[in-house]
Amino acid sequence: MRDLTQAIAELTPWLEGLESERKSAVAQSYKGLALGAAGAAAWVLVCYAASWPVPVMFVGGVVIFIGLMAWGSHRLNKLRKTVKAGLNDRFAEAFGMRYRAEVHNPIRFDAFREHDLVPTSDRKSFEDLFSGEVHGADFDLYEAHLEQRRRTKNRTYYVTVFRGVLIRINFPRTVEGVTLVKRDAGMFNALEGWAKKTFSGKKLERVGLVDPTFEKAFEVYGTDQVMARYLLTPSFMERLLKLESVLKGKNVRCVFDENLGEGAGRGELLIVAETGNKFEAGSMFKPLTDQSRIATLHGEFSMIDDIIHTVLEPASEGGGVSPQA
Incomplete structure (x- = not known):
């Protein structure tokens, strides 16, 4: 697998097997982004209607947004580690390392x-x-x-x-x-x-x-x-x-x-x-x-x-x- 063409031929089937998981994880990531933005906006509206202090509005909105973003990206981050470790392991072995x-x-x-x-x-x-x-x-x-x-x-x-x-x-x-x-x-x-x-x-x-x-x-x-x-x-x-x-x-x-x-x-x-x-x-x-x-x-x-x-x-x-x- 020291040759690039050989590497592509040998690694592509393994990567193809993970492609459906990648698509699903990406969809969840976008979902987390959308939910985070919507949740933060809803929190701001509630705080505004209740005349709560601006710091409470700001901090709460940030926490909601980051929390839902983290939920959304969890599977994608896990997959990234799997792909990185798998590729590096395979390449290291091919190069005698x-x-x-x-x-x-x-x-x-x-x-x-x-x-x-x-x-x-x-x-x-x-x-x-x-x-x-x-x-x-x-x-x-x-x-x-x-x-x-x-x-x-x-x-x-x-x-x-x-x-x-x-x-x-x-x-x-x-x-x-x-x-x-x-x-x-x-x-x-x-x-x-x-x-x-x-x-x-x-x-x-x-x-x-x-x-x-x-x-x-x-x-x-x-x-x-x-x-x-x-x-x-x-x-x-x-x-x-x-x-x-x-x-x-x-x-x-x-x-x-x-x-x-x-x-x-x-x-x-x-x-x-x-x-x-x-x-x-x-x-x-x-x-x-x-x-x-x-x-x-x-x-x-x-x-x-x-x-x-x-x-x-x-x-x-x-x-x-x-x-x-």
Whole structure:
């Protein structure tokens, strides 16, 4: 089912079996909307006739409308979860991965935070965990939604500060120390260099990159200059830039950390990219057999496959220098 035509052929019968339920759930959703509007209007008329206070009129109308809307959309929301889980499960299996919709213990999230790869947050949620193995290296990819609390004189609200994917890869090459790759901070580079960088009591020094293209795009810090250059081969840096187009996202950054791996010389690579919300079932107001629904998810699974192979495919001969050299 890696081929889109095959995916459409295999998934269409299953989706056709759910189409009658979708139509019924959509009808109930519209019914809830109509009843909510009518109920709220009736409440307003009753309050007006009884000369009840405006706040009572307003709050009661909103509660009635939202309550009936929730009743109306309940079946549609349940179906959306069923379709999403079913499609993701089937695609994950076809691409040689495992899928879990709920993420209760996000893998290495503390490490992502400690390395300053994601911003601080007051509210966070995680979903859509994919895991597997490529070229002998295991990986995990999941989505994160991070929000910070804001306060004004009259209210408290939340704003999204990050929505994207977090990727953990058990890197198959030797990793020693810490090598941090962040986006170029432009005019703030000097301040960044002055304020940073230490990790676990170790000083991270600025690492210069040979290629000016990468030098403009990234800021690199490491505990070991030789090791950093061993890891950040030209081919790897090209792949890192390529990830942004593969992910259809922005601000890709990463860290190599020997302390996260298991066994001598085996560290982990953590990658972050701002991609928005992916791996969803699509609109329930369109027929489930709409080919664009399958095509969108197929493209996103191909994206995961591309990411992992892009990072982990064996380097071409001469692509790296031994750290002992």
